[in-house]
Amino acid sequence: MALSISPYCKLVLAILSVSAAATTLCLNTDTTDNTKPDSIGRASTTNAEFLSTHNAARQQVGVPPLTWNVRLARYAKAYAVQRRGDCQLVHSPGYTYGENIFWGQGHRWTAAEAVGAWVAENQWYHYDNNSCSGPDCSHYTQVVWRTTEQLGCAKITCATGDTFVVCEYYPPGNYIGARPYKKKPVNP
Numbered sequence: 001m002a003l004s005i006s007p008y009c010k011l012v013l014a015i016l017s018v019s020a021a022a023t024t025l026c027l028n029t030d031t032t033d034n035t036k037p038d039s040i041g042r043a044s045t046t047n048a049e050f051l052s053t054h055n056a057a058r059q060q061v062g063v064p065p066l067t068w069n070v071r072l073a074r075y076a077k078a079y080a081v082q083r084r085g086d087c088q089l090v091h092s093p094g095y096t097y098g099e100n101i102f103w104g105q106g107h108r109w110t111a112a113e114a115v116g117a118w119v120a121e122n123q124w125y126h127y128d129n130n131s132c133s134g135p136d137c138s139h140y141t142q143v144v145w146r147t148t149e150q151l152g153c154a155k156i157t158c159a160t161g162d163t164f165v166v167c168e169y170y171p172p173g174n175y176i177g178a179r180p181y182k183k184k185p186v187n188p
């Protein structure tokens with residue numbers, strides 16, 4: 001009989017997003033890597049999953065794919081490690097990048113599930129008037145923000161035994177009053 005992981009203990013989750021200030025900053029692009037999946041084990045598999053789930057959502061609305069940036073990933077990891085003790089849904093200081101955070105009860109959450117929780121906000125997002133009819137759409141709009149180019153994420157299990165996921169985005173999205181992407185004009 002095949003084993004499957006029960007979603008039983010995965011009922012509780014929470015998410016938090018922030019848009020970064022519109023500062024101009026320079027991020028080294030020479031550290032970009034990871035379009036090669038899996039060659040160095042589990043972290044790389046998880047990174048590939050973070051990237052592919054973001055890019056699947058982006059493809060749905062016709063915006064270019066993100067690339068993985070190890071510097072963003074390192075920043076995400078360093079911040080996640082700081083939250084290991086309390087697992088609080090709190091943003092990193094500095095507002096340097098766009099940032100999405102996920103917290104889930106228990107340790108079994110995958111990267112795809114965390115990103116899926118963010119992307120699920122698209123059910124509330126109305127492109128036509130650029131508004132959100134649910135509690136929040138800003139995780140989703142950051143995921144599909146057209147001018148964001150690079151991604152780095154980390155996933156840890158906290159001391160509490162729960163899951164903490166943080167993704168950093170550069171350039172940041174969610175500029176007030178701007179749309180995340182432009183719909184392609186309908187062919188006449």
Ligand SMILES: *[C@@H]1O[C@H](CO)[C@@H](O)[C@H](O)[C@H]1NC(C)=O
Nearest residue numbers: 126127128129130131132133
């Ligand atoms: C935006 O459009 C949706 C769908 O038509 C509608 O339900 C919602 O009330 C509108 N929101 C605003 C703020 O106009």
